[in-house]
Amino acid sequence: xxxKIISITSLVMLFIVPLIAQDANKLLKxxxxxxxxxxxxxxxxxxxxxxxxxxKEFTFYTVKKGKDKIAMLYLSxxxxxxxxxxRLGENMWLYIPNVNKPIxxxxxxxVVGGVFNNADIMQLEYSFEYDAEFDxxxxxxxxxxxxxxxxxxxYDKLKIWxxxxxxxxxxxxxxxxxxxxxxxxxxxEDKNFGGGLVRPSAIETYSPxxxxxxxxxxxxxxxxxxxxxxVFTQNYMSRLDDLRR
Amino acid sequence: xxxxxxxxxxxxxxxxxxxxxxxALFFIILFQKDTYAQAEEESxxxxxxxxxxxxxxDVKYLLMNMNRESAIYRLxxxxxxxxxxxxxxxxxYLNAGYRTSDIGLYLKTHAAYYNxxxxxxxxxxxxxxxxxxxxxxxxxxxxxxxxxxxYAFNPAGFVNPIKDPENPELxxxxxxxxxxxxxxxxxxxxxxxxxxxxxxxxxxxLINSRYGEVKNTDFAFRSYFLLWDTDIDLMMYYSRxxxxxxxxxxxxxxxxNFEIHGEYxxxxxxxxxxxxxxxxxxxxxxTSSYLIGLRYLGETNTTFIAEYYHNGAxxxxxxYVSYNLFLTDSYISDNSDIKKQALSYAQSYFRNNxxxxxxxxxxxxxxxxxxxxYFTPSFFTIYNLNDNSFHVSILLSYKPxxxxxxxxxxxxxxxxxxxxxxxxxxxxKSELWMRVYx
Numbered sequence: 001x002x003x004k005i006i007s008i009t010s011l012v013m014l015f016i017v018p019l020i021a022q023d024a025n026k027l028l029k030x031x032x033x034x035x036x037x038x039x040x041x042x043x044x045x046x047x048x049x050x051x052x053x054x055x056k057e058f059t060f061y062t063v064k065k066g067k068d069k070i071a072m073l074y075l076s077x078x079x080x081x082x083x084x085x086x087r088l089g090e091n092m093w094l095y096i097p098n099v100n101k102p103i104x105x106x107x108x109x110x111v112v113g114g115v116f117n118n119a120d121i122m123q124l125e126y127s128f129e130y131d132a133e134f135d136x137x138x139x140x141x142x143x144x145x146x147x148x149x150x151x152x153x154x155y156d157k158l159k160i161w162x163x164x165x166x167x168x169x170x171x172x173x174x175x176x177x178x179x180x181x182x183x184x185x186x187x188x189e190d191k192n193f194g195g196g197l198v199r200p201s202a203i204e205t206y207s208p209x210x211x212x213x214x215x216x217x218x219x220x221x222x223x224x225x226x227x228x229x230x231v232f233t234q235n236y237m238s239r240l241d242d243l244r245r
Numbered sequence: 246x247x248x249x250x251x252x253x254x255x256x257x258x259x260x261x262x263x264x265x266x267x268x269a270l271f272f273i274i275l276f277q278k279d280t281y282a283q284a285e286e287e288s289x290x291x292x293x294x295x296x297x298x299x300x301x302x303d304v305k306y307l308l309m310n311m312n313r314e315s316a317i318y319r320l321x322x323x324x325x326x327x328x329x330x331x332x333x334x335x336x337x338y339l340n341a342g343y344r345t346s347d348i349g350l351y352l353k354t355h356a357a358y359y360n361x362x363x364x365x366x367x368x369x370x371x372x373x374x375x376x377x378x379x380x381x382x383x384x385x386x387x388x389x390x391x392x393x394x395x396y397a398f399n400p401a402g403f404v405n406p407i408k409d410p411e412n413p414e415l416x417x418x419x420x421x422x423x424x425x426x427x428x429x430x431x432x433x434x435x436x437x438x439x440x441x442x443x444x445x446x447x448x449x450x451l452i453n454s455r456y457g458e459v460k461n462t463d464f465a466f467r468s469y470f471l472l473w474d475t476d477i478d479l480m481m482y483y484s485r486x487x488x489x490x491x492x493x494x495x496x497x498x499x500x501x502n503f504e505i506h507g508e509y510x511x512x513x514x515x516x517x518x519x520x521x522x523x524x525x526x527x528x529x530x531x532t533s534s535y536l537i538g539l540r541y542l543g544e545t546n547t548t549f550i551a552e553y554y555h556n557g558a559x560x561x562x563x564x565y566v567s568y569n570l571f572l573t574d575s576y577i578s579d580n581s582d583i584k585k586q587a588l589s590y591a592q593s594y595f596r597n598n599x600x601x602x603x604x605x606x607x608x609x610x611x612x613x614x615x616x617x618x619y620f621t622p623s624f625f626t627i628y629n630l631n632d633n634s635f636h637v638s639i640l641l642s643y644k645p646x647x648x649x650x651x652x653x654x655x656x657x658x659x660x661x662x663x664x665x666x667x668x669x670x671x672x673x674k675s676e677l678w679m680r681v682y683x
Contacts, residue, residue: 050618056647077647078299078682088437091474091498098416101391104476104496104504106542152501210616228379229430234476235440235469236428242376245295245346 024132024144030167031160032125035199036222039065041243043075043220051212061244063225067128069232073240084237087124090152095237102234106152126160129153140164155182168199183207193222296343301682303336310673314662316572318670320588334359338416349374351386355416370419381427389419390444392467392480393536394496394506397606397627398554398599400534401492401508403482404444404465409598410606410627411638411656422446440469450486461486474498480510489513502542509535512558518594519564520571525590532557538606550608559602560595562631568595569668601665603630619644627666634660634667652678 036042041063048056059075068089074080082097085105093102123129130146130153137143146158155174162169172185184207187200199222205215230236231243311328312318322330335358343350353370372386389406393399397410406417424444431437444465448457463484470477475497482490492510499505514529538552560568575587608625621642628635638656645651655675660667 048618054646056619078301079644079648079650081299088471089474090501091471096414099391099414100389101393103396104498104506104540106498106502106504150501210618213618229432229438230379230428233428233430233438233440234471235426235442236379239376239382241344242346242349245344 024134025127027142027162027167028130028132028144028146029125029127031162031169032127034167035169036064036125037195037197037224038067039224039226040222041225041227042222045218045220047216047218049214049216061240063227063231063240063243064124065227065229065232068124069229070124071232071237071240082241084240086232086234086237088232090150093234093237095234097238100238102237126158130158135159137164141170170200181208183209191219193219195224197222295345296341298339298341299683300337300339301680303338304679305332305334305336306677307332307334308675309671311670312658312668312672315668315670316569316576317588317591317668319576320572320584320591321670323584332359347376353416353419355418367418369416372419380429381425383423383425385423387419387421388424389417390422392478392494393492393508394476394478394494395508395536395538395552395554396540396550396608397552398536398556398604399508400536400554400556401478401480401490401494401510403480403490403492403510404446407597410604411598411625411636420444420446436470436472438471442467442469448486463487488515504540505538506540507535507537509533515558517558519560520568520590523571523574525594530558534558546612548608548610548612550606550610552606554604554606556599556602556604560600561602565601565632565665566663569663599627599629599665601629601631604628605630629660629665632660632664632667634658634664636666648682650678650680650682652676652680654678 041061044060044062046058046060048058050056056077058077058080061073061075062070063072064070069087071086072084074083084095086093086095086102092105094105095102126132126146130148132144132146135143135145140163142162142164144160144162146160148156156177157175157179159173159175160169161171168190169187171187174182174185176182183205186204187202188204189200189202190198191201192198193201199219201219203217205217207213227243231240309330309332311322311325311330313328335356337356337358339354339356341352350373351370353368355367355369356365358364368387370387370389372384372388374382374384376382390404391399391402392405393402395402397408397413399405399408402408404420404422406419408417409415422444424442426440426442428438428440431439444467446463446465448459448461448463450461451457461484463482463486465480465482467478467480475495478492478494480490480492480494482488490510490512492508494506494508496504496506510533512532512534515532517528517530517532519526519528534555534557536552536554538550541549541551543549572587572591575583578584605628606625607628608623610621610623612621613619614622623640623642624638625640626635626637636656636658638654641653643651653675654677655673657673658666658669658671662668
């Protein structure tokens with residue numbers, strides 16, 4: 001009898017677990033769709049606040065196409081202006097105007113310093129980089145545990161909070177492979193960006209590794225834009241600014 | 246030239262002053278509003294000017310402990326009574342760019358100011374480009390090219406300015422040329438994109454300093470492929486006067502934190518200079534040069550860059566000893582003409598930063614150690630594998646405030662007195678830079 005119960009339970013689990021995972025991944029895709037159009041251009045400002053109250057600011061222009069193409073241009077400060085980064089799936093390059101040559105880098109490297117790193121700034125869709133599973137949620141929020149699909153992703157595991165009502169991302173905790181909490185991202189200040197896109201416009205980041213430091217990423221503008229694939233090539237990196245004219 | 250330099254310096258300082266006023270106004274506004282409101286307002290008033298000025302002022306203090314046993318030091322500094330020398334200089338970089346969606350015009354200038362009697366001005370770049378489409382564009386003027394995948398050396402950099410391995414990211418002067426570039430992307434995982442570039446270079450041998458013979462025009466061609474997640478370039482340089490060159494390079498991430506790269510070039514009829522029994526010997530050689538390197542990002546965010554470089558046109562150990570002996574014999578002779586000639590040879594034919602055949606380069610960069618934000622120490626060494634002499638440097642960079650950087654850069658050159666780094670003018674040096682951007 002016991003054997004029968006175990007067999008039936010195993011059989012049920014065999015079908016149900018993938019279905020639950022499928023639902024979690026479907027929800028994750030929905031969250032992605034609510035955050036960004038698949039192809040867009042955006043202006044962002046990154047503000048690093050230090051314990052003494054001083055600030056460092058960076059402004060970026062970003063273009064993204066499809067699931068795996070994203071390019072970003074530094075607009076300010078003057079010391080970084082003209083730098084650009086390009087990500088094509090797992091390939092990533094950095095272009096420095098003085099050097100005038102794209103250099104291969106990894107998504108784990110920090111380009112600007114501070115609490116944010118490349119992976120935060122050059123992030124593709126969550127559903128492209130992670131597999132999702134449901135965790136025990138709250139009355140108003142779903143909680144998903146995400147596991148990186150490969151090692152090119154900066155954070156091995158994420159825990160994310162999603163509103164049940166409108167499926168908007170509210171919080172992300174990023175963990176290393178060893179389970180250490182690396183940083184927490186909080187999504188705030190919902191804003192209507194036009195074209196039916198309403199989403200948080202500010203992402204605040206804290207890290208236990210950088211006590212009393214805070215980084216805020218502010219989305220200033222997001223617009224759907226279709227660009228040719230040629231824009232997402234090494235040879236176009238020095239010309240990204242032309243897209244803004 | 247000095248007058249031109251002073252005028253440019255005046256413009257530069259005026260731009261800084263105007264920039265300063267705007268910055269002050271900006272900060273007054275910034276601290277009156279909260280962070281989000283401020284950022285949103287900027288987004289609404291986002292109207293980029295078409296003409297943009299940028300640049301930086303480098304203030305550099307250099308302290309050198311000279312190598313008084315060095316022949317080249319004796320020839321270059323015959324009147325120095327002390328081995329401890331210093332230099333204080335200003336280096337303004339002033340850039341301008343005018344862009345529309347189709348055309349662009351760019352200017353990059355550099356000046357070095359030592360005192361009112363000693364200053365220089367360089368036009369690094371002055372070029373215009375026209376975007377024919379997203380796929381193609383043309384450029385004409387003076388432009389810096391940077392071919393090759395190596396960090397410290399580029400044996401396949403046929404159109405590059407000569408790189409200084411001590412500071413590979415330093416802005417340099419470009420090449421007078423015109424080029425056309427074509428990019429094509431494909432919906433393919435194997436070959437997502439390719440690019441072709443043709444550069445036309447006017448003759449560098451001129452009649453009456455202005456006119457070149459059309460038949461002496463040089464051509465450089467590069468094709469780039471992103472093939473199986475690997476960057477691959479094939480290059481060639483065609484010239485009737487200069488060496489003909491063929492090259493290939495590649496770069497690939499073999500692990501998520503481990504990149505390898507390499508370059509190879511075959512060079513036909515390269516001019517090779519050496520000293521044979523106190524006479525300058527010049528011969529044409531067919532040579533191969535190559536580089537193999539890696540970039541590794543460790544768990545503690547430490548970056549390692551290592552490269553082995555073979556320069557087929559460089560001096561052998563014996564040739565370097567002969568050259569050094571020639572310099573030594575020249576400075577101990579009482580004949581000022583011989584001294585002048587030796588110095589002229591050194592500055593004309595043996596002037597590159599590294600002139601021998603085999604080098605190992607290692608750079609270790611540790612950004613923000615102990616969670617000290619905006620502080621980046623790094624270490625690098627250039628090791629001459631032919632004579633076991635080497636150059637070691639530590640570079641400490643700190644950017645405490647936006648647009649200001651401080652650099653402390655001590656270096657040691659070591660080797661016996663017959664070796665490349667051991668016979669240099671300088672034994673130890675230390676530089677302190679303050680760099681302000683606008």
